[in-house]
Amino acid sequence: xxxxxxxxxxxxxxxxxxxxxxxxxxxxxxxxxxxxxxxxxxxxxxxxxxxxxxxxxxxxxxxxxxxxxxxxxxxxxxxxxxxxxxxxxxxxxxxxxxxxxxxxxxxxxxxxxxxxxxxxxxxxxxxxxxxxxxxxxxxxxxxxxxxxxxxxxxxxxxxxxxxxxxxxxxxxxxxxxxxxxxxxxxxxxxxxxxxxxxxxxxxxxxxxxxxxxxxxxxxxxxxxxxxxxxxxxxxxxxxxxxxxxxxxxxxxxxxxxxxxxxxxxxxxxxxxxxxxxxxxxxxxxxxxxxxxxxxxxxxxxxxxxxxxxxxxxxxxxxxxxxxxxxxxxxxxxxxxxxxxxxxxxxxxxxxxxxxxxxxxxxxxxxxxxxxxxxxxxxxxxxxxxxxxxxxxxxxxxxxxxxxxxxxxxxxxxxxxxxxxxxxxxxxxxxxxxxxxxxxxxxxxxxxxxxxxxxxxxxxxxxxxxxxxxxxxxxxxxxxxxxxxxxxxxxxxxxxxxxxxxxx
Amino acid sequence: xxxxxxxxxxxxxxxxxxxxxxxxxxxxxxxxxxxxxxxxxxxxxxxxxxxxxxxxxxxxxxxxxxxxxxxxxxxxxxxxxxxxxxxxxxxxxxxxxxxxxxxxxxxxxxxxxxxxxxxxxxxxxxxxxxxxxxxxxxxxxxxxxxxxxxxxxxxxxxxxxxxxxxxxxxxxxxxxxxxxxxxxxxxxxxxxxxxxxxxxxxxxxxxxxxxxxxxxxxxxxxxxxxxxxxxxxxxxxxxxxxxxxxxxxxxxxxxxxxxxxxxxxxxxxxxxxxxxxxxxxxxxxxxxxxxxxxxxxxxxxxxxxxxxxxxxxxxxxxxxxxxxxxxxxxxxxxxxxxxxxxxxxxxxxxxxxxxxxxxxxxxxxxxxxxxxxxxxxxxxxxxxxxxxxxxxxxxxxxxxxxxxxxxxxxxxxxxxxxxxxxxxxxxxxxxxxxxxxxxxxxxxxxxxxxxxxxxxxxxxxxxxxxxxxxxxxxxxxxxxxxxxxxxxxxxxxx
Numbered sequence: 001x002x003x004x005x006x007x008x009x010x011x012x013x014x015x016x017x018x019x020x021x022x023x024x025x026x027x028x029x030x031x032x033x034x035x036x037x038x039x040x041x042x043x044x045x046x047x048x049x050x051x052x053x054x055x056x057x058x059x060x061x062x063x064x065x066x067x068x069x070x071x072x073x074x075x076x077x078x079x080x081x082x083x084x085x086x087x088x089x090x091x092x093x094x095x096x097x098x099x100x101x102x103x104x105x106x107x108x109x110x111x112x113x114x115x116x117x118x119x120x121x122x123x124x125x126x127x128x129x130x131x132x133x134x135x136x137x138x139x140x141x142x143x144x145x146x147x148x149x150x151x152x153x154x155x156x157x158x159x160x161x162x163x164x165x166x167x168x169x170x171x172x173x174x175x176x177x178x179x180x181x182x183x184x185x186x187x188x189x190x191x192x193x194x195x196x197x198x199x200x201x202x203x204x205x206x207x208x209x210x211x212x213x214x215x216x217x218x219x220x221x222x223x224x225x226x227x228x229x230x231x232x233x234x235x236x237x238x239x240x241x242x243x244x245x246x247x248x249x250x251x252x253x254x255x256x257x258x259x260x261x262x263x264x265x266x267x268x269x270x271x272x273x274x275x276x277x278x279x280x281x282x283x284x285x286x287x288x289x290x291x292x293x294x295x296x297x298x299x300x301x302x303x304x305x306x307x308x309x310x311x312x313x314x315x316x317x318x319x320x321x322x323x324x325x326x327x328x329x330x331x332x333x334x335x336x337x338x339x340x341x342x343x344x345x346x347x348x349x350x351x352x353x354x355x356x357x358x359x360x361x362x363x364x365x366x367x368x369x370x371x372x373x374x375x376x377x378x379x380x381x382x383x384x385x386x387x388x389x390x391x392x393x394x395x396x397x398x399x400x401x402x403x404x405x406x407x408x409x410x411x412x413x414x415x416x417x418x419x420x421x422x423x424x425x426x427x428x429x430x431x432x433x434x435x436x437x438x439x440x441x442x443x444x445x446x447x448x449x450x451x452x453x454x455x456x457x458x459x460x461x462x463x464x465x466x467x468x469x470x471x472x473x474x475x476x477x478x479x480x481x482x483x484x485x486x487x488x489x490x491x492x493x494x495x496x497x498x499x500x501x502x503x
Numbered sequence: 504x505x506x507x508x509x510x511x512x513x514x515x516x517x518x519x520x521x522x523x524x525x526x527x528x529x530x531x532x533x534x535x536x537x538x539x540x541x542x543x544x545x546x547x548x549x550x551x552x553x554x555x556x557x558x559x560x561x562x563x564x565x566x567x568x569x570x571x572x573x574x575x576x577x578x579x580x581x582x583x584x585x586x587x588x589x590x591x592x593x594x595x596x597x598x599x600x601x602x603x604x605x606x607x608x609x610x611x612x613x614x615x616x617x618x619x620x621x622x623x624x625x626x627x628x629x630x631x632x633x634x635x636x637x638x639x640x641x642x643x644x645x646x647x648x649x650x651x652x653x654x655x656x657x658x659x660x661x662x663x664x665x666x667x668x669x670x671x672x673x674x675x676x677x678x679x680x681x682x683x684x685x686x687x688x689x690x691x692x693x694x695x696x697x698x699x700x701x702x703x704x705x706x707x708x709x710x711x712x713x714x715x716x717x718x719x720x721x722x723x724x725x726x727x728x729x730x731x732x733x734x735x736x737x738x739x740x741x742x743x744x745x746x747x748x749x750x751x752x753x754x755x756x757x758x759x760x761x762x763x764x765x766x767x768x769x770x771x772x773x774x775x776x777x778x779x780x781x782x783x784x785x786x787x788x789x790x791x792x793x794x795x796x797x798x799x800x801x802x803x804x805x806x807x808x809x810x811x812x813x814x815x816x817x818x819x820x821x822x823x824x825x826x827x828x829x830x831x832x833x834x835x836x837x838x839x840x841x842x843x844x845x846x847x848x849x850x851x852x853x854x855x856x857x858x859x860x861x862x863x864x865x866x867x868x869x870x871x872x873x874x875x876x877x878x879x880x881x882x883x884x885x886x887x888x889x890x891x892x893x894x895x896x897x898x899x900x901x902x903x904x905x906x907x908x909x910x911x912x913x914x915x916x917x918x919x920x921x922x923x924x925x926x927x928x929x930x931x932x933x934x935x936x937x938x939x940x941x942x943x944x945x946x947x948x949x950x951x952x953x954x955x956x957x958x959x960x961x962x963x964x965x966x967x968x969x970x971x972x973x974x975x976x977x978x979x980x981x982x983x984x985x986x987x988x989x990x991x992x993x994x995x996x997x
Contacts, residue, residue, distance in 0.1 A: 163940075175928060
């Protein structure tokens with residue numbers, strides 16, 4: 001198959017799967033087989049593309065000229081390749097998890113769920129391979145709209161309110177700010193192609209550049225930079241597989257990925273370094289990073305805590321981009337991959353805990369670790385990766401980010417990064433600690449309502465708790481192993497990303 | 504031979520068919536006649552557009568009387584495009600209208616409905632095709648009078664249609680009178696009614712008091728017809744109480760023809776040399792357009808009747824068209840002209856969805872649409888798609904319009920206007936999503952008997968939705984035609 005054909009296939013496969021899922025919706029086993037088969041096939045295609053990409057550059061594939069000069073086109077570059085590998089790879093694991101979770105919790109409207117999921121993955125890949133800002137914007141918006149039914153999946157008043165915040169903020173920022181920024185760029189330069197070294201140098205004055213950057217940065221609501229982060233905690237009302245793949249990987253990463261693309265290929269690192277247009281962004285990201293961690297510390301709801309942790313971790317990427325140094329860009333980009341692997345593990349575990357015990361608050365989870373050792377083991381590994389301790393992948397992104405900060409001469413930023421790691425320890429590790437060490441078998445767990453044996457005597461409740469179904473426990477173990485693997489294979493990731501910043 | 508006479512056939516065919524359909528006793532027969540006639544009209548308009556784009560403007564002399572004295576039909580890229588919009592919508596509405604008219608209008612009036620429909624259709628096409636100022640007035644009156652009748656036919660469903668039609672009649676007549684006074688004044692000054700001739704003879708009269716007064720009368724008169732804020736008061740009631748099929752047709756075509764006339768008079772006849780034109784644009788049209796965009800969208804958010812909500816949204820959308828006009832630049836006029844087409848597609852589709860809901864539920868209000876996401880999945884999915892287009896999400900026509908409008912604002916250096924355009928489209932997010940939420944996230948009442956709309960409605964609805972998406976993904980054709988039309992209006996070389 002030709003390169004262009006393969007590239008198109010990454011979009012068409014999930015789209016086709018969505019249609020097929022709609023057709024076979026009445027037969028759950030067949031429906032889930034379609035999802036799984038597509039996920040595997042898609043990953044195979046992306047891997048094949050990455051092998052070809054390593055051999056040499058792959059030409060762009062143009063799909064459609066929408067307006068004169070504005071084309072929807074796909075092209076591979078290092079960052080997009082990495083993002084596509086993560087999104088499609090984790091889709092397989094997440095599909096397995098979805099099957100376990102959705103069936104164990106007897107969720108309604110599962111067909112709609114899988115259709116929207118496939119469309120969301122399609123748009124994530126579209127974002128990853130977009131050859132120009134216009135294409136990226138198109139897929140970005142499809143991603144926003146297609147995930148709305150997933151967020152409001154439960155159809156409760158709470159889901160409805162969250163859906164409003166979700167769509168309101170994401171559409172509001174993208175149409176209200178990013179679209180203007182894109183058209184401004186178009187009017188000023190006459191192109192929207194992602195170009196190495198950027199396209200703005202000499203076209204937009206140094207005084208206006210920070211303003212344009214602000215339009216982009218706040219316009220990319222998916223990057224959850226404070227103060228446009230509210231949609232992310234709101235989205236936690238969705239079923240956990242959605243939180244895991246979309247609101248820890250595909251959607252939020254599409255956001256910070258776009259931030260990275262805009263800074264590297266639209267503004268250009270040199271242009272930013274020369275004009276200092278991104279200095280404010282660096283400070284805002286640093287603030288967002290610490291503030292979100294502090295908020296996370298105060299959350300008792302496990303998914304809410306993880307959501308704020310995501311807001312904080314996303315700011316690492318924005319910070320790396322705003323440093324406008326090679327190492328900052330590499331560190332920020334690596335953070336996309338490392339955090340994806342770590343955070344999806346944590347969400348998988350949160351969902352597994354919910355499936356097994358129907359508990360959502362951390363204060364109710366005392367002693368659960370002894371009953372669910374695999375889940376909690378995976379959680380620990382994921383948490384360590386988020387914190388950035390070796391031998392977990394997360395340590396490398398922090399490493400490069402600190403190097404980037406040192407290159408930029410920003411000592412305070414180094415301090416912020418270290419402080420943040422401490423905060424991560426403070427809000428993540430107690431969850432594991434409580435799970436393994438707090439409470440005793442005799443003490444009844446607070447307000448426990450669990451799936452099996454509601455009439456079991458209070459004292460033996462904990463003993464009645466078992467690990468969640470295999471389909472819910474296997475995925476976090478896989479991704480936890482992935483966190484460790486990333487530590488030892490960070491080198492290949494570095495080599496993939498390095499051409500991005502090569503002068 | 505036929506090819507040569509296409510311009511006049513465009514008008515004569517529906518004009519003759521209108522009285523014929525009055526002789527039809529049965530609505531069914533009248534309907535078949537209307538479908539056949541509109542289809543022929545649509546074919547003619549496509550042929551004309553093709554010829555104009557390939558060979559340049561066509562001049563057709565009625566009865567071969569030479570131009571300044573006889574009536575001339577003059578077709579360039581601009582009016583050929585508008586002709587295609589009007590006749591295309593005319594065709595798509597009819598299959599939808601059949602079930603809708605049968606349910607909403609008394610049986611003995613149904614055949615007459617098609618007569619009025621064809622007359623209105625003729626009037627709108629005539630306004631657009633003619634190259635003669637007075638002839639444009641005549642056709643304007645034909646379309647207006649038949650529109651009053653069409654709106655009043657809604658009385659069977661809701662008696663308030665009568666007052667709506669009456670106030671439209673009063674306002675519309677004032678508008679038409681102003682318009683004809685304006686034409687009279689310029690005729691007095693120049694002694695001609697031919698548009699091209701007028702354009703030539705009005706040069707050099709930029710400071711003439713009479714011409715300036717004529718300008719004011721014409722702008723006000725057409726402004727009333729196109730529902731330029733704050734002269735839009737007739738529109739929400741007329742749209743809300745008219746029979747559903749009429750609302751669809753009017754929303755998609757009537758104001759478009761008025762916008763056409765405004766552009767033609769301002770840019771072709773008076774021309775950009777007129778100092779007063781620039782002043783009108785900057786100090787009148789820009790603020791009024793902005794007021795329409797914000798005031799009407801805000802009012803739309805609070806409507807209980809969804810038809811009224813979309814009617815206010817139309818006032819806001821007209822604001823976009825007037826804003827594009829007010830830049831008086833190629834990109835601005837391109838935005839206006841392309842939005843004529845795009846808005847016809849989205850509002851046509853959305854009002855059809857409401858028509859389908861009215862058919863099944865008796866009314867389209869915030870209470871009758873509860874839970875329809877499940878009961879009428881195809882209809883409501885069309886509403887979501889049309890709504891996204893109205894908001895201006897990429898891959899829909901709404902996005903293309905917004906893109907051109909913002910480019911025009913940024914090119915003219917008036918970037919705050921670009922910000923205001925996107926802000927007002929966020930208001931559209933609110934009123935569209937309010938409906939989506941009620942339809943999908945509220946439970947239908949226990950005793951609900953709602954069921955999916957008939958295929959005769961779903962097919963036209965989805966035809967328009969498909970067009971919304973198709974021309975949103977491939978806007979090459981529409982932007983080329985709109986660009987050509989804008990350059991003709993401004994007299995800029997291709």
